[in-house]
Amino acid sequence: MTSSTGLPPLSSKGVFSASSSCVINAPREVVWEVLMDWKSYKEWNPFVRSQRITDARKNLLPDETPREGCYLYISPVNIPPSFESTWFPSSAFERITALDHENYRAAWVNIDMPHWLLNAERWQALVEVEGGKTRYETIEVFDGLLAYLIKVFVGNGLKRGFIAMAEGLKSRAEERYERGT
Template structure:
């Protein structure tokens, strides 16, 4: 597991591995950190604003969805992310089926507004993936805003294939999710 120390300029910790490649995004959102966190953690509404990750939910170890009253994110919980649209789109995939990922939540730090999960579909030597998301208060134009930061590091021998076949699409997806989070959060402030 990665260290949870952070540098003052980022909410992301130093990652345990540089990996084969990574996808990342960062965007400043004109909304309070608490509101952005609420949007980010409301997985059931992802289909309304997130063209990359259309849904994610907590499951048991066999990917069976947990009941609604057990859908509160927590460290140690299994997370099934599906559908994942590469390239990001609100439409159904046209050529290839939507992707998915099966994860375990490794960190849910509500005090510091960050979360992380690790892929468990494959052994780490084959394909490891560690995703972090963090919200940091920043001051811009004399006002408090929120910077959303995310990174996923891919490692293992299959990471080379992931990079070749969907690396560009993953990067586009991370940027699209960041832009969607910004739009959704800023719309909530105006409404």
């Protein structure tokens, strides 16, 4: 069941969360194309610089078509967000749990560590709003013992990263829509 925000109810409230949303002056289809074009992230996304489909050992696969159940290696993640290398680049190894092209939603969970140590669930959704615009919404909920350390040491950087990604997506999608490409 989808809430009025476009995001589903999350499985946990967690220790803390990072989220962002923005209204984008472009149709959902255009925004979705930008959001799913992971190879171009380095051009517009100062937070998540690259996402790649891999096997269970993080080896890149020739077919990088995202599907539910696929492994996703996200690296580097710049905290704080920057187009340049940062003092604290990070990475994440995830499993895609939802990829709903019809409803414009995607989700994944962290699988790098046992859930009791770190459990992270990320959702992104696009919702049509009045005037042919799109609202982008994203949230990641962190739980487990390491979530307390992440909150203290990089929690604010993660929150800034989510905002920077939303702003980058907005800029890229609006530019693409204005150009008609």
